Amino acid sequence: APADPRIYYDLGVLAIDQARLDVAEQFFWKGVEVSLDDPEFCEASAAILCAVDANQQAIPFYERALEQMPNDPELLRSIAKAYDAVFEPTLSV
Numbered sequence: 001a002p003a004d005p006r007i008y009y010d011l012g013v014l015a016i017d018q019a020r021l022d023v024a025e026q027f028f029w030k031g032v033e034v035s036l037d038d039p040e041f042c043e044a045s046a047a048i049l050c051a052v053d054a055n056q057q058a059i060p061f062y063e064r065a066l067e068q069m070p071n072d073p074e075l076l077r078s079i080a081k082a083y084d085a086v087f088e089p090t091l092s093v
Contacts, residue, residue, distance in 0.1 A: 005035035009044060016052055025049070025057050032064060039068035043075060046082070055085040 001007060008031030015024035028045035035041040046061035062079040069075055 003034055005031040005038065005041050007031075008034060009041065009048075012045065013048060016048065021049075021052070021054055021057065025054075028061065032061070037064060037068065039065040039072075039075075042068075043078070047078065050078070050082055050085075053085075055082040058082050059086065 008027045012024040012027035012031065015021070015027060028049070031041055031045065032038075042061045042065035046058040046065065049055070049058035049061065059079065059082050062075065062082060065075055066072075066079065
């Protein structure tokens with residue numbers, strides 16, 4: 001069922017399990033395309049990327065979800081955490 005975004009999500013998760021982040025990201029983007037920018041799909045894709053410390057790759061998915069749900073407090077917290085992880089200043093002594 002190539003029109004089912006869940007397939008692309010599952011394939012992305014399998015790619016992550018095999019340490020193929022680049023392939024996972026491609027599957028997640030295909031799922032976004034198939035799901036017609038479903039914000040919940042975007043958020044789920046971002047969350048799994050953050051779970052494996054791929055915060056920079058997660059940010060575009062969170063941003064896509066925010067376009068549809070700009071006032072969702074949980075989504076705003078999640079993207080803020082991803083931004084912090086990517087852009088946190090490095091302290092030097």
